[in-house]
Amino acid sequence: MVENATVARQLAHRTIRAFKNQPVAPEMISELIAVAQHTATSNFQQAFSVISVTDLAKKQQIAAISKQPYVADNGHLFVFIADQHRNQQIGAEMGTTANHLGGADRFLQAWSDASLAVQNTVVAAESLGLGAVILGSILNDAQQLIDILELPQLTFPVLGLAIGWPDQAPQLKPRLPERFVHFENTYQLPMPVKPQLADYDARVHEYYDLRDANRRVDTFTNQVQQRLSLQPEKRAELLQVLQRQGFLLE
Template sequence: MIKNSTINHQLNHRTIRAFKSKTLTKEQLNILYSVASHTPTSMFMQQMSIMHITDPDKRTAIREVSKQPYVGANGDLFIFLVDLYRNQQIRHQKGKDDGRLHTADIFFQGVDDAIMAAQNVIVAAESMDLGVVPLGSIKNDPQKLIDILDLPKMTFPVLGLQIGIPDQQPQLKPRLPLKFTTFDNSYPRDVNIDDLKDYDQIVTTYYDLRDANRRVDSFTNQIAGPKLDQHYTKRDEIMKVLHQQGLCTDENIG
């Protein structure tokens, strides 16, 4: 089996939610920023930016949006943005209009840039024995987060990362077997819940044995649970907020 230090880190990835009360050094920050900047970027448009949130009031406000007690506590907090504002300003100063910047196509190119940069930062941080927790929860109230960060139109926060020195050692969380997630040439439509019984048992055992936040549950029960049941959340306003930011305004074309 092919093994090297990078693959070993990736195969042993654990989400860290407790960090020691120490911030990253300037050298560590610059390394992570450089790694992010060298991520592949669609059409070389470089349509993402990173905000490093050090202000205690902003961190507290972001924690309230996320509704997770570890967000903005210890460690360093980063917000990855789709950033079309910079390129809009470049076009204007070159005497051009906004062109295709308001299309869903360009927005999703920016999403690709931001998410790939975040993943590169995760790999780099873990290679330095740092811990990371990705924070999709920053989008629990997208407009409030935009207000907290005082973001201009043509930007949108897509993912947070909290990075720091781990203060816990969680167990490795079991993932779906590859036969359920990787396919050659065509997508299999014969999904049968009975085929997931063994994996359900593995997940249930994981929750039964893990060190903290004990919850005995199976994978299929989680999928059939309240998270995906019909209910309103502020996340349902994402498209409305995108439009208010001047993004994806072509969605009804055709």
């Protein structure tokens, strides 16, 4: 194993959902935004933006969308946005009428810019002693979130990120064995999959059995099976919401 403080910190990553009643200093927020801005960006388009949600009423609405009450509690809430609106505005002011910013290629560029920036921000936050939780659950009702944040055309919320001073120390959640996620030259999933995951399922079962909070008995393969037939109502509308925002119309 490589002896490196950054690698060790990332390997010890734990999602933190409970934060102390201690604000994150504004200068620290600015530093984290600077880190996000220095993330790799496709074609140097910098096609993402970040909204700090500080209004309690808005945080409560987003907590309801996420079905995660802690989102409205202590901690600083960011929402990372795929943003081609800014670049459209630049082009319009320069007299350009052509606009392909809503196509799949440009949308995926903006989505990847925002996603990479989230992870960079998490690494930086944890290096400062903060905890973090990434919130894909903000898309449980994407249209409502767009309305809450008053997002213009050619923007779309990607991920939420709540950070703060940790008020819990959860166990480390086990990850899949490397052979199931790392292949050489071609896709080489070990077959059959489920029997070979028996030991991993047992470790996940133990993790849930021993976890300090939200105790339940579960396995990884059971969670995968449940997700196959689970389709939250509003998530089924994501394509239509994307198109209303001006994306994926081509």
